[in-house]
Amino acid sequence: MAESNQPVSSKQVRDVVALGRECSKTAYPNPSREGCPNPSTLRAMAYRDRRLSLTDLPLSHVVSCSPCFQQYLRFRRTLVLVRGLQVTAASLAVLGFLFAGVRVFQDRVSRRAEPTISQKHAGQSPQIAAQQPPPIAPLAITVNLASFSPTRGEDARDPGKVIRLPPKLVRVRFLLPVGMETGEYALRLEDSSGAVFTDTRAVGRSSGGITSLEVDFDLGAASRRRFTLMIQPPGLSWRKFPVVVD
Numbered sequence: 001m002a003e004s005n006q007p008v009s010s011k012q013v014r015d016v017v018a019l020g021r022e023c024s025k026t027a028y029p030n031p032s033r034e035g036c037p038n039p040s041t042l043r044a045m046a047y048r049d050r051r052l053s054l055t056d057l058p059l060s061h062v063v064s065c066s067p068c069f070q071q072y073l074r075f076r077r078t079l080v081l082v083r084g085l086q087v088t089a090a091s092l093a094v095l096g097f098l099f100a101g102v103r104v105f106q107d108r109v110s111r112r113a114e115p116t117i118s119q120k121h122a123g124q125s126p127q128i129a130a131q132q133p134p135p136i137a138p139l140a141i142t143v144n145l146a147s148f149s150p151t152r153g154e155d156a157r158d159p160g161k162v163i164r165l166p167p168k169l170v171r172v173r174f175l176l177p178v179g180m181e182t183g184e185y186a187l188r189l190e191d192s193s194g195a196v197f198t199d200t201r202a203v204g205r206s207s208g209g210i211t212s213l214e215v216d217f218d219l220g221a222a223s224r225r226r227f228t229l230m231i232q233p234p235g236l237s238w239r240k241f242p243v244v245v246d
Contacts, residue, residue: 028066046075138171146177162242167223176211183234
């Protein structure tokens with residue numbers, strides 16, 4: 001009969017090994033346990049102890065003694081179980097470490113994202129500012145100084161007509177007398193004792209042949225008081241106008 005040259009499959013090899021294993025379990029009884037190695041040798045063999053050389057392994061005896069073979073298999077199953085538990089424990093430890101790392105990272109991110117007290121106050125400031133009343137616009141008033149008779153220098157004040165202003169924030173547009181030109185004017189508001197209440201400058205502008213200038217006075221604390229409005233045109237002396245706040 002001609003021999004077959006067909007290669008042996010891996011499944012056939014596994015089947016032969018499994019058949020040999022089953023045969024070794026029961027086919028070679030050894031009730032008296034003659035020539036059997038001690039359990040520690042079988043355990044070292046099952047655990048692949050590197051201290052045992054190939055000549056120290058009782059391979060020929062184990063495969064021909066069913067009790068030793070079964071004891072060897074039990075040691076192997078124990079080894080597989082122990083290693084499986086070790087791998088599981090190591091995996092759990094790694095997962096625990098990773099979980100702790102993720103928690104630490106999330107805590108740091110949340111701390112960075114959480115606004116500080118100053119940021120919270122800064123975030124609330126627009127709301128507080130929105131609740132505050134809007135600033136009061138100055139009251140616009142126009143005063144025609146051409147209808148007044150100003151005094152010059154240190155002369156006595158004109159006892160006649162006076163400028164009357166309300167006790168509040170006002171924006172006064174002064175229409176200057178004829179002959180006053182454009183340019184920077186100095187303005188000063190003095191009380192009856194000579195104390196300066198306001199000292200400012202304004203630019204005189206011409207429109208329609210009339211020179212005017214605009215200035216803000218906060219007269220909220222000047223109720224029922226008399227002042228002297230002093231205006232100095234560019235390059236000229238001071239001119240004085242009586243003012244009453246009432």
